[in-house]
Amino acid sequence: MDKRAKDLAEAVAPIPDGASVMIGGFGSSGIPFGLIDALLEQGARELTIIANNAGAGETGVAKLLRDGRVAKVVCSYPRSPGSIWFERRFEAREIELEVIPQGTLAxxxxxxxxxxxxxxxxxxxxxxxxxxxxxxxxxxxxxVMEGPLHADFALLRAEAGDPWGNLSYHGTARNFNPVMAMGARHSIAEVRHLSEAPLEPERVVTPGIFVQSVVEYGVRP
Amino acid sequence: MNRLSDSDLAARVARDIPDGSYVNLGIGKPTHVSAHVPDGREVVYHSENGILGVGPTPPAGQEDVEMIDASKRYITTAPGASFFEHADSFAMMRGGHIDIAVLGAYQVAENGDLANWATLDETFPPAVGGAMDLVVGVPRILVMMRHTGRDGEAKLLRRCTFPLTGLGVVSRVYTDLAVLDVTDAGFVLVDLTPGNSLAEVQAVTEATIHT
Incomplete structure (x- = not known):
């Protein structure tokens, strides 16, 4: 089995306009910055973004909001220092917002x-x-009765991955990535180190069955 | 009236955190509490983004960008620390495993209602984070706040006017002017910031302070 994508562009190619996309991360850690940039480049619009935060500064989810790619944000904590693009789109009523308590979201x-x-x-x-x-x-x-929250795609960040899609994480970068890997129909993982050899089974946090494609992106901004 | 600084207020809260506690510190003023826990007590700090055993801030230049707390500050690990994913982290919170949470607040009512996630301003986006999960699951909720708002408005009320985070959930309130317990009878005075009189503090409190 080989789930390795050639590059970030190939990994995000299947995401169409109007897709719902879970994006891993919390604050500045565990965010798939490479996949988000590739999605921006790819051009999909009218996206529903499901994430804990709504981005800050000019990075990650904030870029998707800046460039008008987002129709709806589902998150627990949209407002944070530097979340200017979320705030602008929200104040101009250009995006729909659904706020969910963080534990209920997970x-x-x-x-x-x-x-x-x-x-x-x-x-x-x-x-x-x-x-x-x-x-x-x-x-x-x-x-309160709460229903399941599905998504078409998940964009994930992990520390290490293998061709089977197994993932392990680093520090507090784990956060939402493992549940989102499970919750989306097609999960794409960006990993800092992608090995030919299988990860040690004891080290695997997200079993490869939850991951459809994996791509190496060594940069950690 | 004498007002405690944020640092002195954090030290006042820290005095009440027993040895061996698992504690979650909310965003803002509560993050200062960990720096003031008296020597000899071991307190394990939980951060909702997936760590038990939050250690001190790393020295400049030695930050690991993937190691942050819920306030997005760089952290290290304390001895005995562990990492976990979000659903497990919130199982700890909702499931009654964390002993104490220290939270900020916009308003607290005499019946223990807490409002700290949204205002009545529709242009100001709400942000609930993990607050609603903490207040239903953690047995002891401590609130750390300024006694009055920017324009002098009361924040300790008979009933909250902002949307609620939780109903009847607050155990004790620490403000720059006083410490109050929330009881079946309403707010009960624990202590006053030295130099303040009960009459002065009552004058800026909408709810009645019982003694």
Whole structure:
């Protein structure tokens, strides 16, 4: 089995206009900067971006927002220092925003990958973010019903990968990458080191079954 | 009135964190707490982006760009640290495994309601992050905040006016003017910043402070 793509451009070629795309990372760590740049170059528009943050400065998701490629952002924490492109698009009402509590975002993505129809969480019960959602009281405690969150594609960043699509991570760069690998129908991983040889099985964090293509990108900006 | 600096306020919170605790520090003022934990106590800091055992800031030039905390500051690891992915990280938070969370707030009400993720300004995008998960899962929620807003408006209220993060979730509030417990009877005074009188603090607090 060989899931290696020739380059970043080949890896992102299948992403069409209107696709939903999960993008790994938290703050500045674990972000697939190379794949995002390749997606920008590729030109897909009207994207739904599912990520924890909405980018900062002129890097990553912020570039997609800057260049008008994004129709909708689904995230937990869009506003951060330097998130100027998100704020401009939001204030001009050029993008739709769905804010989801961070743990619910991760678990909805996991549910999609794990084949679950949803779950009951106490997070958000009684708040604005639970309005219109099914609720239930179990043993005196309120829960909100949350459904799975699927995506057409996921763009991931990992430290090491092999031709089978197995991935391992570095430090806090792991974050959303493993759940997004599960939650998307087609997951593309950018890795710092892509080896010919298989990774040590004990070192694998994301099993290759969740990854459809893998490409080396050694730069860590 | 005498107002504690952010650093002194962090030290006041740190005094109340017991040895052996697993603690999550929110973005902003709470991040200063770890620098003030008294010698001899081991506290394990959790950061929602996937680390237990957050260590001190690295020396300049030795930062690892992939090692950050929830406030996006560069970090190191403490002895006994571990890394994990987001769904596991939030299982720790919702599942009752973290002992204490220290959070910032826009408003706290006398019934323990917390508002810290959105205002009433529709042009100001909301940002919930992990706050709603923390308040439902962590048994002891400590809030660190200025007692009053920029224009002197009260932030310790009978009922919150901003959208809620959680209902009845706050255990104790540490402000620059006083420390208050949230009880079934409402706010109860724990201590005052030295030099302040209860009458002075009550005058800038909408809710009643009980003694």
């Amino acid at each position: 678990e909805r993505i996991r549910a999609a990958g794990a084949g679950l129809g949803g779950f009951l969480t106490p997070t958000g019960y009684g708040t604005l973010l639970a309005e219109g959602k099914e609720t239930r009281v179990i043993d005196g405690r309120g829960y």
